[in-house]
Amino acid sequence: MAIRILAVDDSETMRGMVRQTLEIAGYEVDLANDGEEGAKVFSQNKYDLVISDVNMPIMDGITMIREIRKIDQDVPILTLTTESEDEMKQKGKDAGANGWIVKPFRPAQFLDIIRQILS
Amino acid sequence: MIEKMPEDQRENILCINKNREYLLHLDKILTSNGYSVFLTDGLGKALEYLAKNSPSVILTEIFFDDIEPIEFLRAIRKQSMEPVVIILTKKTERRTGSNRRLGNIFEYLNINITEVELVSHIKQAVLFYKEKSNMLSFMNQAEKRMTNQLEWLLWKENFKLTDKVEFGKTLIANMKNSILQGMGIGSMLTKLEMLELIAEPTEDNKIKIPSGFLTSILETTKSVHIWLENLDNLRIAFDRKFIKETIPIAQVYQAIQKAIDSVVIFQKIKQHEVFLGTFNFNLDVYANFDLIVEVVQELLVNAFKYSPGNTKIHVSVYRTGNSVSISILNDVLTMRGAVTGIPEDFESQIFEPFFKLNNTYDERYHDEKWSMGTGLTICQHYIHQIGGKIYLYEVFDHATGDKPRKRIVGELILQIVQDDLHPQND
Numbered sequence: 075m076a077i078r079i080l081a082v083d084d085s086e087t088m089r090g091m092v093r094q095t096l097e098i099a100g101y102e103v104d105l106a107n108d109g110e111e112g113a114k115v116f117s118q119n120k121y122d123l124v125i126s127d128v129n130m131p132i133m134d135g136i137t138m139i140r141e142i143r144k145i146d147q148d149v150p151i152l153t154l155t156t157e158s159e160d161e162m163k164q165k166g167k168d169a170g171a172n173g174w175i176v177k178p179f180r181p182a183q184f185l186d187i188i189r190q191i192l193s
Numbered sequence: 194m195i196e197k198m199p200e201d202q203r204e205n206i207l208c209i210n211k212n213r214e215y216l217l218h219l220d221k222i223l224t225s226n227g228y229s230v231f232l233t234d235g236l237g238k239a240l241e242y243l244a245k246n247s248p249s250v251i252l253t254e255i256f257f258d259d260i261e262p263i264e265f266l267r268a269i270r271k272q273s274m275e276p277v278v279i280i281l282t283k284k285t286e287r288r289t290g291s292n293r294r295l296g297n298i299f300e301y302l303n304i305n306i307t308e309v310e311l312v313s314h315i316k317q318a319v320l321f322y323k324e325k326s327n328m329l330s331f332m333n334q335a336e337k338r339m340t341n342q343l344e345w346l347l348w349k350e351n352f353k354l355t356d357k358v359e360f361g362k363t364l365i366a367n368m369k370n371s372i373l374q375g376m377g378i379g380s381m382l383t384k385l386e387m388l389e390l391i392a393e394p395t396e397d398n399k400i401k402i403p404s405g406f407l408t409s410i411l412e413t414t415k416s417v418h419i420w421l422e423n424l425d426n427l428r429i430a431f432d433r434k435f436i437k438e439t440i441p442i443a444q445v446y447q448a449i450q451k452a453i454d455s456v457v458i459f460q461k462i463k464q465h466e467v468f469l470g471t472f473n474f475n476l477d478v479y480a481n482f483d484l485i486v487e488v489v490q491e492l493l494v495n496a497f498k499y500s501p502g503n504t505k506i507h508v509s510v511y512r513t514g515n516s517v518s519i520s521i522l523n524d525v526l527t528m529r530g531a532v533t534g535i536p537e538d539f540e541s542q543i544f545e546p547f548f549k550l551n552n553t554y555d556e557r558y559h560d561e562k563w564s565m566g567t568g569l570t571i572c573q574h575y576i577h578q579i580g581g582k583i584y585l586y587e588v589f590d591h592a593t594g595d596k597p598r599k600r601i602v603g604e605l606i607l608q609i610v611q612d613d614l615h616p617q618n619d
Contacts, residue, residue, distance in 0.1 A: 084553065084555070085376075085554070086556065086557075087376045087380050087413075087556060088380070090409075091380065091383050091384065091387070094387065095383075095387060095390070098387075098390050098391060109529065109530070110529070129531070129551065129552040129553045129554075130553060131526055131527070131528055131551075131553050131555070132526075132527055132528070132529065133527075133529040133530060134528070134529065134530030134531050135530075136530050137529050137530035156369060156370055156373050177373050177379055178373055178378075178379030178380065178383045179383060180383070180386050181383060181386050181387045181389065181390050182386070182389055182390065185390075
């Protein structure tokens with residue numbers, strides 16, 4: 075059964091790049107536009123990994139991670155953040171994220187991290 | 194009759210003389226004239242007294258057997274510089290050069306001086322002491338003020354550097370975010386590196402890539418070009434000067450209408466509706482047509498970006514006292530986990546260059562004129578040139594919906610021209 079990943083980002087361009095990169099590696103990808111939609115989609119499906127932007131309108135990534143952790147304590151979660159947001163990396167970790175990926179991500183490195191997390 | 198002053202308000206006089214009888218004589222004279230007196234027959238006790246007290250006047254003999262006059266006076270002065278010194282001596286010779294060296298000897302009197310003359314000299318000495326004290330106090334205060342001011346200036350200089358560093362850091366962070374956002378250079382980098390994963394080598398040492406992928410890379414380069422153009426636009430905007438003109442309110446209204454028409458492309462992104470209210474007054478304001486167009490454009494695009502889709506933006510023009518307000522109202526975009534609306538604490542900060550309330554970026558508005566948190570700064574810079582004001586704040590709107598709700602107001606205030614030939618009438 076294919077590994078299923080939920081990618082959440084308010085940037086259409088970023089969603090597209092994440093999807094394209096993950097699909098190259100053979101993963102199934104669902105997308106959400108913001109934290110609220112992400113939490114809703116997660117509650118309705120089963121995922122092996124969640125990748126989420128942090129700064130989003132409606133509901134930010136940190137709040138979404140907390141909502142997801144109420145449903146599932148185990149699913150790996152990675153945040154997507156720019157390097158300058160050290161505070162955000164820590165906030166993500168405190169909310170329940172397992173790690174972070176720095177934007178702009180390098181596709182080969184991105185896939186390596188995903189493989190490590192999933193294994 | 195001399196009223197007896199309360200002890201604590203009497204001027205203190207220190208009398209030093211080896212002749213006990215004379216001391217008591219002085220005590221009687223001075224006490225009956227309203228002074229508080231301390232008597233001593235030697236230098237040691239005088240110095241002890243001066244360590245704990247501050248007499249106004251020291252009335253003293255200086256010719257002692259065990260100490261030179263100059264040494265005696267030097268010791269007194271070392272202990273206390275403030276009291277006025279009157280030498281009251283049995284010797285008849287006048288001040289010598291060595292005594293004169295000690296400067297502030299107020300007077301040199303002989304002990305045979307009459308009581309009236311003595312009291313008169315002491316009164317003058319006390320007056321001199323008070324004036325000297327006031328002057329010293331004033332100088333101390335001036336020195337303290339100057340020290341405070343120097344400290345303040347130093348602090349400002351230090352803070353200026355910190356402020357510049359913070360400003361620089363904010364600018365770098367904002368520029369980096371802007372560069373790395375979805376559509377910009379960050380996207381270009383990721384896509385180019387993705388070639389490593391999707392490019393297929395051919396026999397003739399070339400590579401094959403999907404044409405759609407190449408198209409998407411080229412689209413990204415267009416976005417980068419736009420971003421670079423916007424940087425230039427920012428530089429030009431910061432340097433731009435507008436002339437403060439007198440224009441009728443009808444022209445201001447036309448400028449607003451022009452601004453609304455020019456941002457339709459952004460209005461359609463989230464399907465907003467814009468309603469421009471009417472007005473029924475006729476007067477002139479200090480403004481500039483092009484300036485009004487540019488500022489209202491920016492406030493409208495902000496309203497689109499930071500309000501929910503499919504909501505209404507209300508624009509109104511109304512008079513308040515000596516000014517005219519142009520208000521742009523929008524609903525509040527929920528930002529769970531971040532700052533929603535414009536809390537009072539941020540009402541000034543949002544006008545600072547490169548300041549962003551939340552670090553979100555809606556790439557659908559990528560083509561907006563001023564980005565990276567500079568739009569409001571530029572608006573303020575423009576409005577001030579024509580003597581106007583600009584504010585952004587939250588209100589409870591009771592007028593435009595079924596029920597009161599929190600909305601954001603972007604308000605421009607323009608000064609009405611006071612002109613007898615053109616009476617204002619509503």
